[in-house]
Amino acid sequence: MSVLGLERLEVRHGQLQAVRGISLAVAEGETLALVGANGAGKTTLLRAIAGAHRPAAGRILLDGADVTALPAYRRVAQGIALVPEGRRLFAGMTVEENLLVARANGRPGPWTIERVLATFPMLRARFKAKAGSLSGGEQQATAIGRALVTNPRVLLLDEVSLGLAPIAVERVYECLRALIGAGATIVLVEQDLGRALRVATRVACMLEGRVVLEGAAAAMTREQVSAAYFGLARGEEPQPA
Amino acid sequence: MIWLNQVIQGVLLGGYYALIACGLSFMFGVMRVINLAHGDLGILAAFLVWAIVEHSGMSPFLALAIVLPLMGALGWLMQRAMLERSLRAGVLVPLLTTFGLAIVIQNLLFEQFGADTRSLAPAIGDLAFDSWSLGSQIYIGKLAGLIFAVAVVLLGGLQLFLARTGLGRAIRAVAEDPDTAELVGVDSRTVYAAAAAIAVMTVAVGGTFLGMRATFAPYAGPAQLIFAFEAVVIGGIGSMWGTLAGGVALGIAQNLGAQIAPNGFLIAGHAVFLAVLGARVAAGERGLRALFGRAA
Numbered sequence: 001m002s003v004l005g006l007e008r009l010e011v012r013h014g015q016l017q018a019v020r021g022i023s024l025a026v027a028e029g030e031t032l033a034l035v036g037a038n039g040a041g042k043t044t045l046l047r048a049i050a051g052a053h054r055p056a057a058g059r060i061l062l063d064g065a066d067v068t069a070l071p072a073y074r075r076v077a078q079g080i081a082l083v084p085e086g087r088r089l090f091a092g093m094t095v096e097e098n099l100l101v102a103r104a105n106g107r108p109g110p111w112t113i114e115r116v117l118a119t120f121p122m123l124r125a126r127f128k129a130k131a132g133s134l135s136g137g138e139q140q141a142t143a144i145g146r147a148l149v150t151n152p153r154v155l156l157l158d159e160v161s162l163g164l165a166p167i168a169v170e171r172v173y174e175c176l177r178a179l180i181g182a183g184a185t186i187v188l189v190e191q192d193l194g195r196a197l198r199v200a201t202r203v204a205c206m207l208e209g210r211v212v213l214e215g216a217a218a219a220m221t222r223e224q225v226s227a228a229y230f231g232l233a234r235g236e237e238p239q240p241a
Numbered sequence: 242m243i244w245l246n247q248v249i250q251g252v253l254l255g256g257y258y259a260l261i262a263c264g265l266s267f268m269f270g271v272m273r274v275i276n277l278a279h280g281d282l283g284i285l286a287a288f289l290v291w292a293i294v295e296h297s298g299m300s301p302f303l304a305l306a307i308v309l310p311l312m313g314a315l316g317w318l319m320q321r322a323m324l325e326r327s328l329r330a331g332v333l334v335p336l337l338t339t340f341g342l343a344i345v346i347q348n349l350l351f352e353q354f355g356a357d358t359r360s361l362a363p364a365i366g367d368l369a370f371d372s373w374s375l376g377s378q379i380y381i382g383k384l385a386g387l388i389f390a391v392a393v394v395l396l397g398g399l400q401l402f403l404a405r406t407g408l409g410r411a412i413r414a415v416a417e418d419p420d421t422a423e424l425v426g427v428d429s430r431t432v433y434a435a436a437a438a439i440a441v442m443t444v445a446v447g448g449t450f451l452g453m454r455a456t457f458a459p460y461a462g463p464a465q466l467i468f469a470f471e472a473v474v475i476g477g478i479g480s481m482w483g484t485l486a487g488g489v490a491l492g493i494a495q496n497l498g499a500q501i502a503p504n505g506f507l508i509a510g511h512a513v514f515l516a517v518l519g520a521r522v523a524a525g526e527r528g529l530r531a532l533f534g535r536a537a
Contacts, residue, residue, distance in 0.1 A: 049248060051423070051424075052423070053386070072310075072423040073424075073426050073427055073429070087284050088418060088424075090418060090422075091417065093410070093413060093417070100410055101410050102425040102426060103423070103429065104407045104411070104426070105425060105427060106426060147425075150426055154273070154460070171337070
């Protein structure tokens with residue numbers, strides 16, 4: 001049985017339908033990369049899974065249980081954690097406090113604050129520093145750590161490399177590879193196609209709110225995904241951004 | 242020496258202002274709600290304490306211990322039943338809602354207790370007028386000293402609570418970014434209700450001390466709201482120690498104003514409030530950020 005299941009999920013932003021009838025399943029230990037151009041609906045889909053957007057139709061299943069109607073805070077207790085785009089740390093609180101707020105509301109499990117510090121050693125020296133004073137890489141590590149201490153069944157990562165220096169991106173991905181190696185179940189939104197294909201076990205490419213290509217990452221070429229990314233796979237011309 | 246005495250009395254009066262202001266500051270810092278019923282909730286608490294004292298002969302301090310949880314429950318209910326709904330309708334609706342609540346409280350008190358002024362001073366005996374003498378011209382009222390000490394303990398306690406406890410951290414997280422707080426498992430509705438309960442309990446303490454140091458009547462709430470609002474604006478919204486500093490600045494200004502001219506008490510306080518507000522607006526974004534800072 002899959003850990004996370006989406007059944008004909010639809011999400012609207014007012015008149016705009018951002019997600020159009022998506023059905024997906026994510027198995028235990030799998031890393032699903034959601035790729036697609038800006039505005040394809042990736043972030044909206046991730047936020048809907050986390051409970052930040054209420055779906056207009058469809059179901060979200062976690063370990064087979066319907067969590068569609070649950071508010072975001074209860075989904076955390078059930079095992080869904082989102083690392084939002086832009087990190088969204090509590091800037092006026094310290095790294096420790098950011099982790100403690102999340103830890104207090106999570107599930108019991110192996111992820112403790114000490115384990116987060118062992119996974120992201122860069123945070124040890126900044127543990128008592130205000131989150132707003134951290135570098136981009138340290139902020140991203142804190143954001144991922146904050147999600148991990150809730151001991152999620154599914155970790156949702158939204159654009160973890162966005163706005164980071166290349167060396168910081170490399171460090172964050174090093175840690176992600178360790179998480180994936182340890183068997184974490186991850187849904188990853190990533191603009192960098194090459195990076196997504198390297199870390200994911202499966203890839204789903206979104207275009208205008210729909211999944212237009214899905215399959216094992218190892219079986220896909222960069223050209224195939226690029227074509228789906230720009231809508232060329234179904235005979236569409238690329239649109240200017 | 243007279244001026245020094247006025248400054249000392251102003252500092253002590255500032256403790257009272259900080260007591261009534263901290264809940265107002267707390268609610269705005271967390272929920273972005275300016276509670277126009279804040280002063281009336283303090284007066285309601287004073288009447289409840291007075292009613293218990295009248296019927297049982299109990300000490301007002303003990304009566305306050307009974308009233309505090311009731312006021313906390315009222316704050317919780319107020320948030321869940323009224324403010325939560327009105328907050329969804331935009332920033333102006335909670336203002337109108339709390340204005341309406343203020344009118345309801347005033348008229349219920351008038352209906353129940355009549356227009357007479359009351360005081361808790363007779364129930365606290367010598368504490369109402371005893372003082373410590375510091376030299377020949379400076380006297381520190383024991384009640385004023387107690388109120389100031391309670392203000393420092395309460396504000397310090399709130400600061401510690403926000404910094405060291407799980408609920409305190411959750412309150413700060415929700416104050417900073419309620420959507421993200423939900424995404425890390427914080428139930429913002431419960432946190433808002435807890436913050437409202439804490440705010441109403443603090444103004445209950447302030448209202449009871451008002452009853453001990455002066456008189457109160459059903460329509461006395463708006464005047465207390467004005468003092469609380471002025472202290473909050475001077476000290477910066479959402480900062481506990483800032484609220485104490487704001488209260489002390491207001492108290493000193495009022496006492497020095499009264500020393501200069503008999504009717505200068507209120508005018509001097511309002512003048513300092515307007516000067517600080519004007520300076521913050523003139524300082525642009527930085528000044529307004531200092532004014533509207535989130536819960537400390």
